[in-house]
Amino acid sequence: MKNAIIFFLIILLCGCSAFHSKSNTKQRVNNIKPIETQIVKDSVTTNVGTRQSILEQYEDIIDHQQIQIDSLYLIIGQLQDSINFLNSTIRIKNHTDFPDSLFFAGYKFDLTNERLKQKFKYWYKVEIKYAYKFIPRSNKYFPIIEDILKQYNLPDDLKYLTATESYLSPLAKSSAGATGFWQFMKSTAKYYDLQINQFVDQRMDIYASTRAACEYILWAHKTLQNMGADDLLLAICSFNAGLSNIQKAIKEQGGKDFFSLIQRMSETDDYIWRALAIKYISENEDKVFTKKFEREESLLSTCKTVNLTLKGHYKLDDWAQAQGTVIKKVWELNPWIKIYRRNRYKYSSINDVVVSPGTYTVFIPKNSIPDKDRLSYIEKQFLNKNEGYFAIEHVVKRGENLSIIAQRYNTTVTNLMNINGLRSTTIYPGQRLSLITNYGNYYVVKKGDSLYKISQKLGISSQRLIEKNNLLVRNRSGKKFVCIYPGQKIYF
Numbered sequence: 377m378k379n380a381i382i383f384f385l386i387i388l389l390c391g392c393s394a395f396h397s398k399s400n401t402k403q404r405v406n407n408i409k410p411i412e413t414q415i416v417k418d419s420v421t422t423n424v425g426t427r428q429s430i431l432e433q434y435e436d437i438i439d440h441q442q443i444q445i446d447s448l449y450l451i452i453g454q455l456q457d458s459i460n461f462l463n464s465t466i467r468i469k470n471h472t473d474f475p476d477s478l479f480f481a482g483y484k485f486d487l488t489n490e491r492l493k494q495k496f497k498y499w500y501k502v503e504i505k506y507a508y509k510f511i512p513r514s515n516k517y518f519p520i521i522e523d524i525l526k527q528y529n530l531p532d533d534l535k536y537l538t539a540t541e542s543y544l545s546p547l548a549k550s551s552a553g554a555t556g557f558w559q560f561m562k563s564t565a566k567y568y569d570l571q572i573n574q575f576v577d578q579r580m581d582i583y584a585s586t587r588a589a590c591e592y593i594l595w596a597h598k599t600l601q602n603m604g605a606d607d608l609l610l611a612i613c614s615f616n617a618g619l620s621n622i623q624k625a626i627k628e629q630g631g632k633d634f635f636s637l638i639q640r641m642s643e644t645d646d647y648i649w650r651a652l653a654i655k656y657i658s659e660n661e662d663k664v665f666t667k668k669f670e671r672e673e674s675l676l677s678t679c680k681t682v683n684l685t686l687k688g689h690y691k692l693d694d695w696a697q698a699q700g701t702v703i704k705k706v707w708e709l710n711p712w713i714k715i716y717r718r719n720r721y722k723y724s725s726i727n728d729v730v731v732s733p734g735t736y737t738v739f740i741p742k743n744s745i746p747d748k749d750r751l752s753y754i755e756k757q758f759l760n761k762n763e764g765y766f767a768i769e770h771v772v773k774r775g776e777n778l779s780i781i782a783q784r785y786n787t788t789v790t791n792l793m794n795i796n797g798l799r800s801t802t803i804y805p806g807q808r809l810s811l812i813t814n815y816g817n818y819y820v821v822k823k824g825d826s827l828y829k830i831s832q833k834l835g836i837s838s839q840r841l842i843e844k845n846n847l848l849v850r851n852r853s854g855k856k857f858v859c860i861y862p863g864q865k866i867y868f
Contacts, residue, residue, distance in 0.1 A: 467666045468504055480652045481531040483609055483634070499646065499653040504664060506543060507657050513544035514658060515671035517557070520582050528590040533655060537612065538586075540651045546580040546711040556580040556712075558589040558615075567863035568592065569820075574716060575689065575732040581712035582675075583737045589615065596622075609634035609648055617644040679709060679739040685755075686733050688764035693729070695758075698751040700744035703729050709739040730765045772807040785811055794846050821864040830866060841866055 474496070478485045487493040521535040541559040542548035549555045553562065556579030562572055568588035570578040578584040596619050597611035605626055610633065614622045621640050631637040639645040661668055682699065692713075696703040707713050707729055717725040758764075770781055778789045778801050789801065795810050803809070819830055827847070831838040842848055845866055848856045860866070 469664055469666060471664045473663075474500075474656075478652060478656060480536075480648070480655060481533045481608055481612070485652060495649050496653060496656075499649045500656065503650060503653045504657050507661075507665070508669060509543040509545070510539040510654060511658060511661065511669045512672050514539070515674055517544050517582055517675065519674055519676050521586050524583070524586045524590060528587075528594060530590055530593065531608070533651075534593070534612070536651045536655045536658070537589075537615070539654045539658075540647060546582065556585050557582055558585045560585060560588065563863075564592070571732060571734055573732055575714055575730050576712055576734075576736075577714065578712050581710070581737070583681075584712070600626075605632040607633040610637075612651075613639065613644050613647060616647040617641055675709075675739060678742055680742050680744070681737050681739055684731070684736045684738050684758075686731055686736075686758045686764075687761040688758070689730055689732050690758055690764040691728055691730050695751070695754050696740075698754050699740050699746050701740050705741060706738065709741070728765070733761075770809045770811055772803050772805055772809060774805045776803070776805075777801070778803060781809065787811070797843065797846055819866045821860050821862055821866060823862045825860065825862075827858050827860060830860075 474487060474493070476486070476488050478487060478496070485492060485496070487496060517538070518535050521538060522532055525532055525534055538544055538557050542557050544557065546557055548557075548559065550559060554560060555577065558579070560568075560570065560579045565572055565579050565585075565588065568591055570581075570584055570588055572579065593608075593611050593615055596614040597606075597608055599619060600607065600610055600614075600622070603623065603626065610622050610626075613634065617639065621644070625637050625640050626632060629637055634648065657664055684695075692706060693703045696706045699706075707715070713729060713731060716728045716730040718728060770785070772781070778792055778798075782789045782792055792798070792809060792811075793801070819833070821830070827838050827841060831841055842858060847858050847860060
């Protein structure tokens with residue numbers, strides 16, 4: 377019966393088109409060899425230009441095959457996920473013996489209250505079907521999260537929020553763009569100094585994102601305390617809904633704790649109940665399942681962490697080897713590191729692992745044996761601000777425009793204009809264009825700051841800050857004004 381269900385699911389998910397795609401892909405892959413043979417034959421009888429054209433066509437075919445193969449891997453992954461889902465539902469017991477009260481983060485949830493009990497039972501039935509995701513991963517990530525929560529003096533139960541947010545997947549991404557373990561939006565993440573650019577996304581860094589989440593919850597709790605609502609559950613709710621929505625509910629309804637308020641959005645209230653259900657399922661695996669799930673190995677047992685400080689943009693290939701491993705392994709163990717793809721016009725892009733300036737905690741295999749002398753030399757080079765993967769500036773050549781230069785350095789015309797303070801796209805031969813932002817000292821704008829106040833604090837003229845940070849913008853009428861906002865970095 378189980379095999380029949382799985383077979384039906386495969387047919388349902390893939391459909392004939394998927395199998396047709398697989399068949400076509402196999403046929404195309406088999407066709408590569410004759411094409412390669414034809415290229416060799418043609419290269420003997422044709423001129424250089426023709427041979428180059430054929431080689432370009434061959435590269436296009438290879439790229440197309442890779443796309444087809446990647447699509448098949450995606451389908452296989454979806455099927456495996458569906459099979460895991462079926463397996464998890466099959467092993468669920470008909471468990472109804474819930475206690476009269478449960479606790480989360482030190483707060484008591486009274487299940488003798490029929491409304492509350494029904495709320496818990498609903499989310500229990502929902503989340504139990506996804507235990508195959510968060511229970512196996514819990515052993516991999518929870519020890520790290522628990523240690524960070526302890527450092528911030530926050531309850532251990534808050535680790536279940538990561539399961540609520542992402543089912544403990546660093547690659548989780550919502551339709552709204554929230555990403556990583558804690559599902560940070562870009563705007564909030566940058567406010568807490570999580571780097572997000574074409575090289576890294578620290579929302580997927582278990583250390584950096586968990587620290588940022590702790591700082592947010594502590595800030596929200598302190599703010600709520602100042603208005604007489606000393607309730608950590610409400611601070612947790614604000615992580616989901618935004619603090620302003622919690623404050624508005626308090627002002628409208630008069631309640632000052634989680635159990636005295638009807639949240640403005642059901643999702644916010646559900647957020648706490650989901651975490652409670654996930655905690656109960658995780659801590660009562662024997663009661664709710666016929667068989668325990670296998671756990672992924674803890675990162676702390678398979679890896680060691682090393683600190684990495686960069687003052688410029690650097691490739692990590694040599695650094696990885698000096699650590700006793702290879703760059704592919706570093707990339708796999710650290711999902712916050714992206715692949716930087718350097719465009720080559722009509723050719724396939726070149727993949728590199730480049731990391732932007734900052735201080736990072738990096739996982740490497742535990743059995744890696746570093747070459748200390750070589751490592752020391754490389755890490756000293758990393759502290760050079762004007763060295764690294766990128767040229768700091770580009771000298772404009774005859775026939776070049778901003779579009780050509782932007783494509784060459786995998787950036788945008790707008791970015792080049794902002795970095796160089798250009799008011800138009802007009803450039804001239806011999807002109808020197810900066811290619812990366814100066815990652816020097818900076819001041820983070822706080823609520824209530826003005827440019828004048830900042831200039832007084834830094835002892836630097838407002839005009840210099842405006843020019844260095846390109847702070848002038850135009851409104852619809854064309855009038856220029858200075859634009860700054862809380863969380864913005866002002867370089868000086």
